[in-house]
Amino acid sequence: MTCRHRPLWAAGAIIVLSVLAALRPAGAEEALVRISNFAFVPPDLTVKVGTTVTFRNEDDEPHLVVAGDGSFRSRALDTKDSFAYDFSQPGEFSYFCSLHPHMQGKIRVSR
Amino acid sequence: MTHHRIDNGRPDTTRRETLECMIWAGTGVLWTVASGVPVSLGLLGKAEAAEAVTKGFTFLQISDSHVGFDKAANPHALDTLTEAIAQIGALPAKPAFMIHTGDITHLSTAAQFDDAARVIGGARLDVHYVPGEHDVIDEGNGQAYSERYGKGKQGAGWYSFDEGGVHFIGLVNVVNLKAGGLGQLGLEQLKWLADDLRGRSASAPIVVFAHIPLWTVYADWGWGTADSAQALALLKPFGSVTILNGHIHQIMQKVEGNVTFHTARSTAFPQPAPGTASSPGPLTVPAGELRKFLGITSVAIRPGANDLAIIDSTLARA
Numbered sequence: 001m002t003c004r005h006r007p008l009w010a011a012g013a014i015i016v017l018s019v020l021a022a023l024r025p026a027g028a029e030e031a032l033v034r035i036s037n038f039a040f041v042p043p044d045l046t047v048k049v050g051t052t053v054t055f056r057n058e059d060d061e062p063h064l065v066v067a068g069d070g071s072f073r074s075r076a077l078d079t080k081d082s083f084a085y086d087f088s089q090p091g092e093f094s095y096f097c098s099l100h101p102h103m104q105g106k107i108r109v110s111r
Numbered sequence: 112m113t114h115h116r117i118d119n120g121r122p123d124t125t126r127r128e129t130l131e132c133m134i135w136a137g138t139g140v141l142w143t144v145a146s147g148v149p150v151s152l153g154l155l156g157k158a159e160a161a162e163a164v165t166k167g168f169t170f171l172q173i174s175d176s177h178v179g180f181d182k183a184a185n186p187h188a189l190d191t192l193t194e195a196i197a198q199i200g201a202l203p204a205k206p207a208f209m210i211h212t213g214d215i216t217h218l219s220t221a222a223q224f225d226d227a228a229r230v231i232g233g234a235r236l237d238v239h240y241v242p243g244e245h246d247v248i249d250e251g252n253g254q255a256y257s258e259r260y261g262k263g264k265q266g267a268g269w270y271s272f273d274e275g276g277v278h279f280i281g282l283v284n285v286v287n288l289k290a291g292g293l294g295q296l297g298l299e300q301l302k303w304l305a306d307d308l309r310g311r312s313a314s315a316p317i318v319v320f321a322h323i324p325l326w327t328v329y330a331d332w333g334w335g336t337a338d339s340a341q342a343l344a345l346l347k348p349f350g351s352v353t354i355l356n357g358h359i360h361q362i363m364q365k366v367e368g369n370v371t372f373h374t375a376r377s378t379a380f381p382q383p384a385p386g387t388a389s390s391p392g393p394l395t396v397p398a399g400e401l402r403k404f405l406g407i408t409s410v411a412i413r414p415g416a417n418d419l420a421i422i423d424s425t426l427a428r429a
Contacts (some may be wrong), residue, residue, distance in 0.1 A: 024384035038332075038390035060182040061392045062218060062248065068290050074216055076248035079182065099244050100391075102333040103292055 032091060033105065035063050035077070035097075040105030049090050049111055056082040063103065070092040139315055143293050168275035171236070172320070173205040174357030175377035177245065178227040179217035184380035184393035185401060188217070190361040194426050195378040195407050196234045202409055202424075207275060209236045212357035212375060213243025213285065213322030219255050228259070242268055243322040243358065244285040253286060270301050275412055278311065280304070282321035284336045294323030294336035294358075301341050308345055316351040316412065316419065324356040326365060326372050329385035334359050346370065353410070353419050360393075360405075362423055373421050376406040387403055402426040 029051035034041040036058045047053060054063045057077040065083050066075040072091065074083035085091065087109045097103035148403045173195055180188040183309040211231070216223035231238055238257065247253035253267060254269070267283040280404065282304070284294035296304075308317075319325065325342060327335030336342075346352045352370040360377035380393045381404035396404055405424040 039391060059390075059392055060184065062245070064248065075250060078218060094290065098288055099248060100333055101288040102293045102331065106136055 034058055038103055039102055043105045046108040046110060047087060049109055050088060052084050052086045053107060054084045063097045064099055065095055066098045085086050137318045169204045169206050169409055169411045170357055171209045171224055172375050174212040174375040175214040175360055177214055177217045177379035179223035180379050181244045181361060182393055184395045188379040191405055193230050195343055196230055198407060199234050208239045209234060210320050211238055211240045212320050213241050214245040217245055219246055219249040224255060224259055239281055241281045241283055241321055242285055247286055265303055266274055266299055273353060277318055277412060280319045284321050284323045292337050293333055295344055296338050304342055305345050313348050314350050317349050318353045320355040323358045325354050328359055328363055332391040375408045378405050
């Protein structure tokens with residue numbers, strides 16, 4: 001009887017971002033974390049130092065991206081909004097959604 | 112003892128039949144009200160139930176109005192809030208005041224707070240607010256809410272007041288949330304609660320209202336409050352405690368000893384029942400069905416009795 005709204009633009013957005021990432025010159029690394037169905041996807045991501053990670057909200061619900069150690073914090077991301085952060089130091093960065101704290105993720109930044 | 116929602120299940124629900132569910136807190140007697148006449152499912156007769164609805168002291172709860180929400184689940188959340196406020200005027204008993212259990216707005220913007228205040232003001236009732244997590248996500252981390260509703264309150268906006276012989280306590284469990292956790296009251300608020308309750312008569316009815324449920328409805332979705340057990344321990348000596356919450360956009364009820372827990376519907380959009388979807392969040396229902404999932408809650412306090420009657424009404428019309 002009921003159904004979940006699954007926006008089609010999400011798939012298109014990923015393709016566009018992937019193409020954009022592929023077109024960028026080597027050395028300017030980018031990565032994408034989707035926020036979908038109240039989860040960070042992928043929840044555990046390894047990137048190289050200097051990578052800019054974009055967190056993009058694909059839910060019909062706002063989310064925030066907040067580092068456990070306070071090193072970064074997005075504003076409230078409404079549907080289709082995104083937040084980019086440049087991981088310039090190596091290490092493990094746990095983060096969560098301060099609106100829905102059961103949503104957690106981790107970025108591992110390697111040299 | 113646990114009760115579940117009664118629903119008449121008929122698709123042709125008329126406006127007067129929308130008073131569909133009543134729980135008699137304390138005694139645990141369930142009621143359904145069809146065609147405007149309460150039908151007893153338990154120990155009390157029709158006349159007694161009707162009297163509770165039309166006499167004595169009642170107050171109203173609305174919740175999760177999410178003003179500014181415009182997605183598929185309800186492109187017009189302000190309109191359904193307007194309908195809910197209009198319905199308040201049609202209640203059999205004029206409420207003494209209203210409580211709003213949070214998520215007034217969707218994104219804590221000034222325009223959303225202004226729209227909500229304008230529409231809710233149409234009820235011409237005093238409104239006692241507590242914030243939901245959607246009300247404290249402005250750049251100032253709750254500054255927008257505090258500027259409007261924080262005056263004369265403690266901490267992030269908790270407070271108490273007395274009316275109709277009942278002690279009302281508004282709690283805030285949506286700020287400073289920790290990774291992996293649930294809603295949280297915090298030590299400062301728990302200390303204030305202990306002070307607020309100290310010396311009170313155990314026979315005086317208490318109503319506690321807060322946004323996130325003060326019992327664990329579904330931990331996987333964050334539907335609970337991490338330190339609610341400490342608050343409930345403080346409330347244990349009291350003979351009649353009613354806890355009213357929102358957040359989950361559906362009715363859940365539980366009676367445990369002298370404590371009755373109840374969550375209200377949203378006026379904006381439903382959410383899935385716990386565990387029935389891959390995640391919580393706005394649930395899109397078939398066109399024309401939405402108003403059966405939205406509603407308001409009326410609470411009646413019977414003169415000379417400690418137990419409260421909780422009556423949920425949907426926005427569905429004939």
